[in-house]
Amino acid sequence: MESVNPPARSGLLDRHIGFVEALRGAGLNVSLAEDLDAVRALQALDWTDRRVVREGYAATLVKRSSFRPTFDALFELYFPRMVGAGGQGLDPETSGHDAEGDEGDTGFLRDNGAALREFRESLADALADGDRDQMQQLAAEMIGRFGAMPGRGPGLSSWSAYTALQRVAPAGLIDQIVEGLMNDGVSEEAAQRTASRRIGDFTAMVESDARRRIAEEKGPEHVANVALRPAIDKLDFMSARKTDLEQMRREIYPLARRLATRLTKEHHSQRRRGPLDFRHTVRASMSTGGVPITTHHRPKRPHRNELVVLCDVSGSVANFAQFTLLLVFALRDQFQKVRAFTFIDHVHEVTHHFRPGADVVDVMADLAASTSHAALWGRTNYGRAISRFAELHPDAITPKTSLLILGDARSNYSDLSADVLREMAGTARHAWWLNPEHQRHWGTGDSATRTYAEIVPMRECRNLDQLADFVAELAG
């Protein structure tokens, strides 16, 4: 490429390489070929529009839509929208505290009660209009004014989105926005939704602006390592926020569909491995003079597992259990029969909640409601749950069953009923234990991982990726 050896180093190439490195660090597989494509794309593109540059990079480097949020966040860091407090209307805040304010609508860059009131007013206006440019502008101003954390010396100051958001509290403006929208003839329900989405967007802008400013002072690498959230299918179940969980839930059906396609394909390709179809082979040999050149086989009867799922639904691992249940039931065609039980310190069957074609939201609500049946005292007790299961459902586990246990094996130092579990695992065809905790936490504190892992093979399953791998193996 022509640009690889520029006469004078502009630093652009270094920035490009830094960016690609950061993407690789965040889990995107950027090959050298794609790297070169990106450079060629940038040569073909006009550099005056930042969006065009971003799309050029995205088209050449990001080949999976789930990586796009990560890419966008990193692009903001390496190719920021603006430098410092930006251009017009905003004071060069970092240079001095003696605000030589332009007395426009922005006022002083000083943090005081009047400024806060004024700022909230203009923010409410911008949010009510849904003007994204204005919101961007205000987000930058908000960090500059309310999110500055002066350091002890030059270069030690920092920026905090948290402080700024606490001070301005945009969530408090929601009623005002809803009212404004409703005056424009929007229904209350829709207005609520729009308002909370705009506030969510604005909060994201503020966070991204704080990252941008920190990156400017400390270098993008520093921020990229600490401030980025992993892509949704790599995100830990246990550290997911509420919005992440919703997004993950939306991922379940596409994931199930992908898995089902893969499994059906695999079943198809195994067709030839069935027993020889003698009749068919002899008849086909007629056309080759009685010599059986091609053999024909009976289709292999797909062997399907019966599956029994035992889930811990206590607070800490409830999300994980829900996802696994949803995925298993979305793939129920791949199994002969699926039964699901939830437990905390008591066992409760939940199979009937998963009707074919049932609505996901309803199922989740039913599951949440039925959690109370799984608890007597509400403290997780694996030993008790296991022994109760063996007592109440002795018919559930047969030599044809695969047993799947989900949980972190944290049993509050109670009796573990290891013998009962050993007996169950011995009866079942296969048994697995999925643990949503990182392997390095196994066996710490009240974790009974050691004991249980000796009886049932235990696998770490922290994110959708690992879950998908496991379920594919299970059904395949």
Added chain:
Amino acid sequence: MSITAPAEPSAPAWFASPDDANRRLYDVGYLPDAATSTTAYLAGALEKPLLLEGPAGVGKTELAKAVARATGADLVRLQCYEGLDEARALYEWNYKKQLLRIQASQSGHQSADGASWAETHDDIFAEEFLLTRPLLTAIRRDEPTVLLIDEVDKTDIEVEGLLLEVLSDFQVTIPELGTVTATRRPFVVLTSNASRELSEAVKRRCLYLHLDYPDADREREIVASHVPDLDDALARQLVATVSQLRELELKKAPSIAESVDWARTLVALEIKDLDPEAVAATLGVILKHQSDHERAVKELRLRR
């Protein structure tokens, strides 16, 4: 087909700039967003295949057709399905014709010596007996061509391997004839519903664009351009309802194609106002699952 100024005959340029791409796609009735026009421009400028991914009915196939219309190129389409093989994607020898040729040569001169066999052998693997299939056709054409490989995710993994040579070098190797290289590189568009992950090798060779549901304004424009009879206020209501439905957790969110269908339905039924009854009566046009219906009805009732 409305052909706007065709590309310069010699230059391989498809679009002059992202803006140019945007304008010309717009002119032929496809309303691209910034990402789409930039990526379409890049695919032409870098001569790389373009992989489009996204939910069903967001205009992936339509984009390929629009590029063909906008640049005055012809569209060669390969529809992928499970069990698609080389013989139907690349080329096939016309063996019936070959048999006839052999028989004809045998009846011609009775002396079946070695020399005439070698002659025949060379003869029957000539261009004349080659049946070109879409991939080879697209590569051998001299006129500007848009090659659409539709629903790549439906094929088996082996076909992906077959695509690699075409996608990276724009050539096809036929053992009996040698390698056919494109004289004029086609504009290649692959579409996928992501029902399975494509292999890294294919993705590496392509530019990638994820098409998603458009924002309200763009969707309204799209609906209006497809259904000009639709009242503007009604279009606004329709788009608002559709985007509201997309926010619900549905098994299959309504696509753009379905909102256009819905708009046509409303025009046909002469519905002037999209009140809850009208929505409930025509919901079948946009939602195709019973549980989605129930959920939508529940949420829309809540609104009133």
